[in-house]
Amino acid sequence: MDFASLLHPMPTESFISDHLGRGVCVLEGPFDRFESILPWAQINDILERHWFDATRIRIVKGHRHLNISEFSPSIATYPISESGLRRRQLSAESLSRHLRDGATLHIKSVEDLSEEVAELASSIERVFKERASIELLVSYGETPGYQAHIDYVDVFAIQIYGRKKWAVWEPTRKWPLLTDPESAPKPEGEPQEIVLTSGNVLYVPRGTWHLVTPAQDLSVHLSVSVSRRTGIDLMKWLVEGLHTMEICRQDLPMPVDGESADQEQHLRQLRETVIKFLDHPNLIDRFLATHQAAQPFRQVFDLPRTITGSGLGNGGGWNVRWCAPMAVVDMDPDGLVVRAGGRCHRFGAESLPVIRFLMARTTSSLDTVGEEAINPALQPSDVRRIVWDLSLAGLAVVEEIS
């Protein structure tokens, strides 16, 4: 499942130009289209096989968070270590009981717990060039979990099973930020009522007030959060860059004998310096590229191949998957550079068409990469070597086709 499939039949470009940041939007589809993302068996598997702490899992009922000890007792690790190391184990009995009584189960960062959800997150990151975080919410009955609130990120609610009632109000403060010194006033008036049924997606822009209530039904939905860069982020980055300028590091002048002429002269110089920085061509693109290149990306392991360095033999078929959706690729005087996850990787200039080809797709067969990453100078052995180098750098992963 990828981002384009969430929007289907609406093209991604139409969503971005007509709906992104503009208002709530329901994207409808067949009722069972999301069941393969997170089947019940996998939800059970996640609950059984992972350790959770209070930052990762919540049970919310009637606007109150239950204490984690109410559904996840602390137990000693086995064998009991001298240091008394303990961990939490979810109690199947109490978790089911709380959900049966109308509580909402809320698990964060599900993209780290499920391959299908991770693929969805990566495809969203490829479009927005921002990290996508995905939360799972399971509820039953009709008791609301959280109070009416706003989120400081754009949200896509993907209804996998059942249905949920959404009451939404227009933002009461445009473009609110988590760091905002002023909070958004509570909404007044009647909300827009939306019943989100399985197979549908609700897009909720940042700052939209919403109250979500189970609709007397079993409901499972994924909440995808995407944080976008703002003018404040750009200005903070700009201030970092201004540290190189003497005039910006200099002490601010004090008034002398009540005269502020020095201060006015100093302010003029500061203004000119800031304007000169703002006038740099493609400033927003440069800022976004710096931000993207610093973003951590989901790590994919390919052991033991990357330990033994066995490379890709000449026989057999391979699939290749690009792992760094927010990577930034540039040519500089020293050659090709790929910046991703806060690191800088250098490759030969001949790698560029292969990298561009892989970055535009989820998974490609190695043969297709060779055929379509058109560069007549590249032999199949060159493509294998390039892909192997990318694999060792953690930027791509190869899977043998069985």
Ligand SMILES: [Fe+2]
């Ligand atoms: Fe929310």
